[in-house]
Amino acid sequence: MKNPSERYSQGMETRRSVLGDRHVDKAEASKTEFDVPFQDLITEAAWGHVWSRPQWTKRERSIVTIALLAALGQDEELTMHIRATVNTGATKEDIREALLHVAIYAGVPAANHAIKLTKQVYEELEDEQAA
Numbered sequence: 582m583k584n585p586s587e588r589y590s591q592g593m594e595t596r597r598s599v600l601g602d603r604h605v606d607k608a609e610a611s612k613t614e615f616d617v618p619f620q621d622l623i624t625e626a627a628w629g630h631v632w633s634r635p636q637w638t639k640r641e642r643s644i645v646t647i648a649l650l651a652a653l654g655q656d657e658e659l660t661m662h663i664r665a666t667v668n669t670g671a672t673k674e675d676i677r678e679a680l681l682h683v684a685i686y687a688g689v690p691a692a693n694h695a696i697k698l699t700k701q702v703y704e705e706l707e708d709e710q711a712a
Contacts, residue, residue: 592629
């Protein structure tokens with residue numbers, strides 16, 4: 582973006598603080614002319630407006646986001662946000678509780694699949710920390 586808005590700049594700052602520079606740099610490098618408007622939209626709207634609001638902590642937003650993504654079956658986004666918990670402060674216990682809610686309110690199969698993916702991400706994170 583040539584002249585980023587204040588909302589875009591705040592969004593990029595929040596996005597980096599949640600997802601990490603490595604993830605954001607990779608996403609930015611893979612943008613094409615086709616998806617630039619979409620990337621600008623999510624940076625401003627999701628990250629600059631919603632995630633940057635002061636009413637909830639990043640931990641709280643992380644928990645809610647993970648529950649919603651699990652309920653919707655959005656596996657790629659779910660694993661990305663599970664990985665981001667190292668930056669948001671959401672704990673394994675927080676995520677477990679969120680996924681129990683998913684089981685009751687969105688269905689056991691959705692929660693079961695999300696639990697499987699979450700366990701895989703936590704194993705990867707543990708392996709990365711050990712290396």
